[in-house]
Amino acid sequence: MANLIDTVTIVGLGLIGGSLGLAIKKKGLARKVIALALSRETIKEGKERGAIDEGTLSLKKGVKSADLLFIAVPTGSIVKMIKKSLPYLKEGCIITDVGSTKFDIVKEVEGFLPKRFSFIGGHPLAGSEESGIKAARLSLFKGSTYVLTPQAKADSSSLSLLKSLIKGIGAKVLILSPEVHDALLARTSHLPHLLATSLVNTVEDLGKRERKTFKVLTPGFKDTTRIAKSSSALWQDICLSNQRQILKALSEFKENLKKIERSIKEKDLAALGKQLNRANRILKSP
Incomplete structure (x- = not known):
C-alpha cells in the first residue's frame, strides 16, 4: 500500500x-x-x-x-x-x-x-x-x-x-459523539473491569478464611477475571475521567443483581429463569 x-x-x-x-x-x-x-x-x-x-x-x-x-x-x-x-x-x-x-x-x-x-x-x-x-x-x-x-x-x-x-x-x-462513547463504554468496558476486580477481591476475602479457595478456581472464574490484571493506575484514571457514566452503570447493574438475588432468596424459579434466559438469548442471537 x-x-x-x-x-x-x-x-x-x-x-x-x-x-x-x-x-x-x-x-x-x-x-x-x-x-x-x-x-x-x-x-x-x-x-x-x-x-x-x-x-x-x-x-x-x-x-x-x-x-x-x-x-x-x-x-x-x-x-x-x-x-x-x-x-x-x-x-x-x-x-x-x-x-x-x-x-x-x-x-x-x-x-x-x-x-x-x-x-x-x-x-x-x-x-x-x-x-x-x-x-x-x-x-x-x-x-x-x-x-x-x-x-x-x-x-x-x-x-x-x-x-x-x-x-x-x-x-x-x-x-x-464523545458523550455516547462514554455512556456505552461505561457499560461494555469500564463496568466489566470493576466487576472483575470486585469478584477477585471477594474470592480473596474468602481465601483468608479457607486456604483451599485458590485450588478450585474454575476456567469460568479465570476467563471472567483476566482483565483485572490490567494496570491499576490506568484504571484509576479511567474511573475518574468517566465518573458520571460509570456510577450510572454501577447503579443499573446493582438493580439487575438485586432481581437475581431476590429470585434466589424467594426460590422463584420463574423469575430466576427469566433473568438467566434473557442473557442467554441475547448472547446467542445473531
Whole structure:
C-alpha cells in the first residue's frame, strides 16, 4: 500500500502505541514512524521489533516533524501531553489519542487547540491485560472496532485521512459523539473491569478464611477475571475521567443483581429463569 502520510509520531510506545507502529510500518501507511518514549530500552526494542524507524526521549525532537500525532499515554496524561506538544508541532498536524474515555478529553482539548491543528478523539477497542512494548503485536487491531469522536468543526480531510489509516491497519471505524462513547463504554468496558476486580477481591476475602479457595478456581472464574490484571493506575484514571457514566452503570447493574438475588432468596424459579434466559438469548442471537 502506498504511503498515506509522510511522518507519524507515536507518543507512548506501550501495547497500543507499539502495536500501532507495527501495523503502520508493516502496511506501509507512513514513510516514517517516530516514537517518543520514556526509556532508551523501549526505543531499542521498538526498533528491533520493527515498530518504529526512530525514537527519542525529547518531546521537541519527537513531534516537530509529525503530520499525524498519536497520543498513546494513560488517560489522565493525554490533555497534558497535547498541551506540551503544541509549541513544537508544525502547522496542519493532525492530533489524535487512544484514550478509553472521550467527553472530558475532547471538551478540554477543543477549548485550547489553535485552529492551525486538528484534533480527532480516538479509542481502539483492542488490547489485553498485558502492557509495554513487549506486549505489542501486529494483529492487535485486525477485525477490531476503532471509535473516532470528531466534533462538528473537525476538518473533513483530516478525518478522511485518519479513517483511511485506521482501515489500513485492519480495524473498522465507528463514529460516535464523545458523550455516547462514554455512556456505552461505561457499560461494555469500564463496568466489566470493576466487576472483575470486585469478584477477585471477594474470592480473596474468602481465601483468608479457607486456604483451599485458590485450588478450585474454575476456567469460568479465570476467563471472567483476566482483565483485572490490567494496570491499576490506568484504571484509576479511567474511573475518574468517566465518573458520571460509570456510577450510572454501577447503579443499573446493582438493580439487575438485586432481581437475581431476590429470585434466589424467594426460590422463584420463574423469575430466576427469566433473568438467566434473557442473557442467554441475547448472547446467542445473531
